[in-house]
């Protein structure tokens with residue numbers, strides 16, 4: 310039975326990893342988070358390298374092109390960067406950098422931007438859990454809105 314070259318544990322499945330430029334055969338636990346080039350043994354799946362799960366939070370949660378989403382919404386509202394920056398209590402230069410995607414907005418800034426511009430900057434859709442149970446909650450049609458407008462305009 311092969312042994313892990315890091316912890317010495319005898320294992321059925323060994324993972325070939327590259328550590329500081331050197332190849333090593335290690336157990337599954339020690340292979341986690343490293344560059345696995347190969348895997349041998351009964352648990353090695355189809356015999357191909359198993360990819361370690363990398364954990365990269367925050368960045369991926371933002372929608373693609375968040376800078377443009379912010380900029381377009383801001384321009385649609387006719388707000389200069391300076392004014393929006395003031396509203397969300399942020400520096401004009403920081404906001405400019407966020408729009409250029411040179412920097413990520415902090416959670417606080419992101420929430421303020423979302424509120425101020427009425428946009429969503431995260432990929433996660435919390436509304437997904439909402440179930441539509443009947444057709445009663447349909448949004449008003451243009452016709453409905455037109456009728457409403459008529460009444461209002463009298």
Ligand SMILES: [Zn+2]
Nearest residue numbers: 313316336339
């Ligand atoms: Zn080990």
